[in-house]
Amino acid sequence: MSGRHKDKIVASVADALAPLRDSMTILVGGFGLSGNPEALICGVVERGVRDLTLVSNNAGNLGKGLAQWLRAGIIKKVICSYIGGNEDLHTRMASGEVQVEITPQGTLAERMRAAGAGIPAFFTPTGVGTVVEEGKETKEIDGRRYLMERALPGDVALVRAHTADRFGNLRFWRTGRNFNPVMASAARLTIVECDHLVDNGRIDPDDVHLPGIFVHKLVHVPEHENAFEYRTVRKRA
Amino acid sequence: MTFSTEDMARRAAREIPEGSIVNLGIGLPTQVADYLPEGHAWLHSENGLLGMGPFPFEGDEDPNLINAGKQTVTVLPGASTFDSAFSFAMIRGGHVDLAILGAMQVSAGGDLANWAVPGGKVMGIGGAMDLASGCRRVIAMMQHTTKKGEHKLVQRCDYPLTATRVVSLVITELGVFEPTGHGFKIIELAIGVTREQAEAATGAPLT
Numbered sequence: 001m002s003g004r005h006k007d008k009i010v011a012s013v014a015d016a017l018a019p020l021r022d023s024m025t026i027l028v029g030g031f032g033l034s035g036n037p038e039a040l041i042c043g044v045v046e047r048g049v050r051d052l053t054l055v056s057n058n059a060g061n062l063g064k065g066l067a068q069w070l071r072a073g074i075i076k077k078v079i080c081s082y083i084g085g086n087e088d089l090h091t092r093m094a095s096g097e098v099q100v101e102i103t104p105q106g107t108l109a110e111r112m113r114a115a116g117a118g119i120p121a122f123f124t125p126t127g128v129g130t131v132v133e134e135g136k137e138t139k140e141i142d143g144r145r146y147l148m149e150r151a152l153p154g155d156v157a158l159v160r161a162h163t164a165d166r167f168g169n170l171r172f173w174r175t176g177r178n179f180n181p182v183m184a185s186a187a188r189l190t191i192v193e194c195d196h197l198v199d200n201g202r203i204d205p206d207d208v209h210l211p212g213i214f215v216h217k218l219v220h221v222p223e224h225e226n227a228f229e230y231r232t233v234r235k236r237a
Numbered sequence: 238m239t240f241s242t243e244d245m246a247r248r249a250a251r252e253i254p255e256g257s258i259v260n261l262g263i264g265l266p267t268q269v270a271d272y273l274p275e276g277h278a279w280l281h282s283e284n285g286l287l288g289m290g291p292f293p294f295e296g297d298e299d300p301n302l303i304n305a306g307k308q309t310v311t312v313l314p315g316a317s318t319f320d321s322a323f324s325f326a327m328i329r330g331g332h333v334d335l336a337i338l339g340a341m342q343v344s345a346g347g348d349l350a351n352w353a354v355p356g357g358k359v360m361g362i363g364g365a366m367d368l369a370s371g372c373r374r375v376i377a378m379m380q381h382t383t384k385k386g387e388h389k390l391v392q393r394c395d396y397p398l399t400a401t402r403v404v405s406l407v408i409t410e411l412g413v414f415e416p417t418g419h420g421f422k423i424i425e426l427a428i429g430v431t432r433e434q435a436e437a438a439t440g441a442p443l444t
Binding site for chain 2: 031032033034035057061080081082083084090093100102103104105106107108109110112113124125126127128129130131132172173174175176177178179180181182209226227228229230231232233234235236
């Protein structure tokens with residue numbers, strides 16, 4: 001008998017994605033194209049699952065990242081916060097091919113944080129008095145109105161980390177962290193793609209960004225495209 | 238003469254107290270950073286960065302170091318990075334002192350509409366609602382009217398709302414205005430802009 005935290009390292013992206021099934025809810029880390037689990041995103045298209053519900057802040061952009069899932073026609077529904085610039089999603093939303101639920105970004109993050117923390121719902125001031133409030137329970141607490149948002153758990157989370165140890169303790173790089181940690185906590189099965197894989201003990205306990213308790217499968221992907229969305233620079237003096 | 242966008246950014250920068258935490262919205266507000274003295278304030282970017290620096294020098298750009306507009310940026314000494322839930326806890330929890338946001342409409346009561354045009358392409362909400370309802374102070378930076386000349390400072394917003402009763406100051410090319418509940422108070426007008434001109438461009442009484 002072995003527990004869920006024995007031997008997390010898998011040899012390939014295909015092995016890591018073997019447990020995926022049709023109609024699953026998949027949480028995918030990244031903000032725009034930064035901090036994306038690029039190899040796992042490509043691997044899901046090859047895996048051949050369909051009718052997926054995708055939870056992602058942007059669901060791809062400029063034809064890259066998760067836009068590949070849209071182009072492959074494997075998504076039934078998207079839960080996201082922002083779709084500006086994502087023509088692949090605009091066209092499929094307009095045609096009705098993909099159902100889109102737009103959620104304020106902080107609410108999206110908190111819904112997954114809550115799911116990972118065993119909290120079924122919470123009250124937030126964000127969206128009060130707007131279309132986001134429609135159909136939701138509201139409550140006045142200490143003189144301010146709040147609306148109730150429900151936790152958003154996933155079947156699977158796909159996460160990108162900079163460094164992982166063999167137990168799955170993770171470190172992220174700069175703003176590549178974004179939704180990755182909360183998504184890892186909110187799914188029944190969390191699959192991580194890491195740039196660097198190190199032995200246990202090589203990440204100091206105090207330097208761990210996400211403890212390995214939230215990680216179930218780990219695949220080492222040393223090469224990444226790391227696509228730029230908007231390359232803005234200064235001239236050197 | 239009206240304020241240029243540079244004038245507006247410079248004017249908005251004057252609203253930022255030294256030693257404060259500020260979130261600058263996508264578009265026009267991003268330019269405000271150019272007019273802040275070095276070390277004056279800490280810039281927060283909701284994708285998970287506090288202590289954001291200017292655009293990188295050519296060759297130093299990092300695709301995993303971006304602002305909320307997905308532009309490549311840098312980190313300043315003292316910066317920190319964190320996840321999205323923590324970033325929005327900072328916003329919702331009232332730890333961000335000021336947000337300077339773009340706006341499509343602002344009402345006399347301080348309601349903000351800045352995420353959707355009725356009948357227009359849906360862009361999404363992003364961090365707009367969290368920033369507008371969570372930051373301790375919200376300043377709107379916008380053109381005073383639409384390109385067709387329609388009012389954007391209005392009695393009541395008819396665009397989808399971002400948050401209600403949150404805007405404390407509006408900076409436009411015509412001047413600086415404060416929502417009072419009944420209309421807008423003129424704080425200052427751009428040099429050469431007359432009161433009559435501002436009144437004609439505003440969909441609520443000016444005081």
